[in-house]
Amino acid sequence: MLRHLFYLIIVKPLVLVILGVNARGREFLPEQGPAIIVANHNSHLDALALMSLFPLRTIKNVYPVAAADYFLKNRWLKWFALDVIGIIPIERKATAGKDVLAPLFAALDNNAILILFPEGTRGEPESMGKLKNGIGHILSERPDIPVIPVFFYGLGKSLPKGEIVLVPFFIDAFIGAPLLWSGNRKTFMTELTDKLAQLQSNAQKLS
Amino acid sequence: MNWHAFPISVQIAFLVMGGLLVISSLFSITLAKLHPDRDYRELRLRIKTWWWIVAVFALAVLFNKTISVIVFGFISFLAFKEYLSLIPTRRADHRVLFWAYLAIPVQYYWVWQAWYGTFIIFIPVYMLLLLPMRMVLIGETQGFLRAIGTLHWGLMITVFSLSHMAYLLVLPAANNPAGGVVGLLIYLVFLTEINDVSQYIWGKTLGKRKIIPKVSPGKTVAGFLGGVATTTILAAAVAPHLTPLSVYEALGAGLLIGLSGFIGDVTISALKRDLGVKDSGSILPGHGGILDRLDSLTYTAPLFFHYIYFLHY
DSSP: OOOHHHHIIIIIEEEEEEEEEEEEOOOGSOOSEEEEEEEESTTTHHHHHHHHHHHHHTTTEEEEEEEHHHHTTSSSHHHHHIIIOOOOEEEESSSSOOOOOHHHHHHHTOOEEEOOOTTTSSSTTOOOOOOHHHHOOOHHSSSSSEEEEEEEHHHHHOHHHHHHOOOOEEEEEOOOOOOOOOSSSHHHHHHHHHHHHHHHHHHHHOO | OOOGGOOOHHHHHHHHHHHHHHHHHHHHHHHHOOTHHHHHHHHHHHHHHHHHHHHHHHHHSSHHHHHHHHHHHHHHHHHHHHHHHSSSOOGGGHHHHHHHHHHHHHHHHHHHHHHHHHHHHHIIIIIHHHHHHHHHHHHHOOHHHHHHHHHHHHHHIIIIIIHHHHHTTTOOOOOOOTTTTTEEEEEEEEEEEHHHHHHHHHHHHHOOSBBTTTTTTTTTHHHHHHHHHHHHHHHHHHHHHOSSOOOHHHHHHHHHHHHHHHHHHHHHHHHHHTTTSSSSSSEEEEEOOOOHHHHHHHHHHHHOOOOHHHHHE
């Protein structure tokens, strides 16, 4: 309920009015899970802007995957991240004998739509860092799940890493066709990297 | 809103706008029915967006001063945001841009108060001095001149210029018995749009010699002259119903709007050409960005305002 109100009253109006998203390829967004959205990560707003692309009835089933060490570091942030935004926390460092991806498998088996930022952290504005392999691990276990690549342009200008003042900018979102598991972790990661690079070059052609 | 409190001419103006929308919608639907093989999606989209534009305009002028000022302030906000999203900005200026945005509510507050003296100098003087100071405090000198120049120009065009439209609504109504509070604004917007459309039509039918090929290859001498003439004649015909202008003054107003509307149009074209984009944005489906629609008004609004302010207020 709290989450629903948060997206209805704060996130959707904020993203629509203060920012304004021009989304291309909206038809590629999944209507139901399980599915994985993969996007570049330049700002805290990335996850919220992505969530706002979904209709409210779908949002309750969409979960950004976020770093536990950052978002669970104190009680208030933890409450906000888990109960209001609705993140699925994940450990960035592997610990022996513990499957860090287990909560993601559980959510996917529950037909969730996950939002993943495979760069691992917020990078330089409007660029793409090297992708981590977690997504490959997930797909090798759940090969039927579609992966939808998204490239955001403009959010790194609105609220870059280390800034707390939000400055309005129009944002472009480029959503690509779903990728399917190719059967091999390495080739899949290459395909995904290429696909995101292609969406990024669309963005640069416009700007 | 009290519809019957508006002068009959204003009521007619809105009925005409509504009528034009209905006709163009029916026309495009008929076209699509007659030629199912052709693609009229762009035209349909364009007309649908016109409905929205007229609805927002009606909201902006038909209720009360507060709503008017908020709607026009929001239009300036969208235009300024579109401008900043287009131009290259320095990362160091993040907070400077934030201050520039704050100029919008402040400027429209002067409009709401009808405080002419501050309205007219706030952005040209105070923001001109404040923004570079804020940049200097950050200390990034690489690209300083370009950053402050582009930022202030955008603020002038999208906020200062356009806020003159809203100021037309707070001028004393007693000076304009024919048009009441909203007559002047309807007159300005109507003539500016007519000028755009008639320059286009004259250019398509008679246009040969290009007038400014480097900036806007579609514009022709015939389109320009025909458009200005049409606007000037209509300005004189409509003036007694919406404005306090005499016939000769109205001919001058039409000439001013015709000429400056063209300049506003090609100025925004030059901006887009410099940045290598076709449209300034995509917020108005079928039209492009909000600056694509407001381009002529960035020139006609302040110039017409000062013309009428000098003559009658």
